[in-house]
Amino acid sequence: MKRLVTIFSLLIFLSITISGIAFSNNITIAIKEGMKTLNIKKSDPNLSVLTNVSYVKLNGKTTEKYVDLIQEITGCSIGKGNLLFFHRPTSYPLKIVLFRKDTKDSVVITYKGNDQDIKMVKINIDGEKATIPKYWKKLEASLGRSDAFSIVTILNAWEKGAPYDFLKCCEFHNHLCPGVTSGYFIVSYILKKYPLKKGEKYIFIACPPWCKDDAIQILLDLTPGKRSLFVKQLSSIQKKDLPEGIAGILVKWNNKEKKGKGVVFQFNRKKAYEEIGGVKIRDFKPKGGKSNPLFWTTRIKVDWALMPYLNKPEMFISTIKEFNVTYDKLIKLTLAGVNPYNVIGLTSKH
Numbered sequence: 001m002k003r004l005v006t007i008f009s010l011l012i013f014l015s016i017t018i019s020g021i022a023f024s025n026n027i028t029i030a031i032k033e034g035m036k037t038l039n040i041k042k043s044d045p046n047l048s049v050l051t052n053v054s055y056v057k058l059n060g061k062t063t064e065k066y067v068d069l070i071q072e073i074t075g076c077s078i079g080k081g082n083l084l085f086f087h088r089p090t091s092y093p094l095k096i097v098l099f100r101k102d103t104k105d106s107v108v109i110t111y112k113g114n115d116q117d118i119k120m121v122k123i124n125i126d127g128e129k130a131t132i133p134k135y136w137k138k139l140e141a142s143l144g145r146s147d148a149f150s151i152v153t154i155l156n157a158w159e160k161g162a163p164y165d166f167l168k169c170c171e172f173h174n175h176l177c178p179g180v181t182s183g184y185f186i187v188s189y190i191l192k193k194y195p196l197k198k199g200e201k202y203i204f205i206a207c208p209p210w211c212k213d214d215a216i217q218i219l220l221d222l223t224p225g226k227r228s229l230f231v232k233q234l235s236s237i238q239k240k241d242l243p244e245g246i247a248g249i250l251v252k253w254n255n256k257e258k259k260g261k262g263v264v265f266q267f268n269r270k271k272a273y274e275e276i277g278g279v280k281i282r283d284f285k286p287k288g289g290k291s292n293p294l295f296w297t298t299r300i301k302v303d304w305a306l307m308p309y310l311n312k313p314e315m316f317i318s319t320i321k322e323f324n325v326t327y328d329k330l331i332k333l334t335l336a337g338v339n340p341y342n343v344i345g346l347t348s349k350h
């Protein structure tokens with residue numbers, strides 16, 4: 001009898017263990033199969049991985065354990081800078097993208113938590129080919145519009161040697177677009193021209209907001225929740241009164257002395273997008289919007305064109321105005337319903 005119980009409990013233990021193994025085994029098999037498809041070995045310097053694991057949940061469970069699994073099989077790691085992440089909501093399917101930079105081939109694995117339903121797509125994601133509308137359509141059809149944009153832009157930025165802090169901005173924003181690059185420029189410009197002195201902190205008024213503000217959050221740790229980043233939209237009438245490309249207001253604030261210095265920035269879109277990027281600004285908003293490939297290919301073209309200038313922010317960012325900030329002015333700048341450019345006298349009407 002005792003022997004029977006032992007065997008019985010051993011069987012239960014085995015079946016639990018086996019189902020546990022089977023669970024991660026299918027993803028293991030998929031990743032190994034993907035590497036075979038790409039004809040690449042573990043730790044090959046051409047290999048990188050982009051994934052949303054640790055952001056998404058599977059069957060109600062968080063997915064951080066897959067970080068180790070991916071690392072183990074591919075040899076890619078966070079420390080080597082070739083295991084990259086992209087932000088997605090928790091309800092999103094799990095995605096693991098294997099990419100080899102010498103051929104630009106990729107294998108995209110999609111897993112929704114059902115072992116019988118693991119999808120694998122092999123596709124070439126060359127960043128130059130992605131600027132051709134016809135090829136962009138193919139990428140969209142195979143990967144879905146939003147995943148195609150995330151995968152193509154982040155992995156090709158890695159291939160082109162983007163610095164890791166830049167890739168962190170892309171991770172949070174979930175893709176690379178010229179707006180993120182402009183945010184990277186603004187932060188580099190701030191750190192060069194307006195470094196903090198003892199007792200000071202930054203406050204940023206993101207007005208009007210665009211993709212840049214996600215880079216500002218990541219690189220300066222300024223967030224709405226900590227009331228160090230205030231996001232304010234402008235109406236088209238309000239925008240008309242202001243210089244083109246007006247990007248926001250930085251306050252260097254000394255809380256002990258209750259005073260600070262304010263700076264207004266401008267981003268030179270014409271130079272970045274038309275002169276360097278080689279596109280027409282109007283093509284950022286083409287007829288048909290996002291369903292027109294031009295919407296995406298214009299952004300991707302400018303992404304690559306701006307990459308060699310990441311450490312030359314002053315080519316694109318300038319200071320429009322500097323001013324002193326009192327406690328009362330700081331409060332006014334941040335309040336709802338107040339146009340901050342009226343507060344500092346840059347505009348007066350709306």
Ligand SMILES: [Zn+2]
Nearest residue numbers: 177179180211
């Ligand atoms: Zn964007």
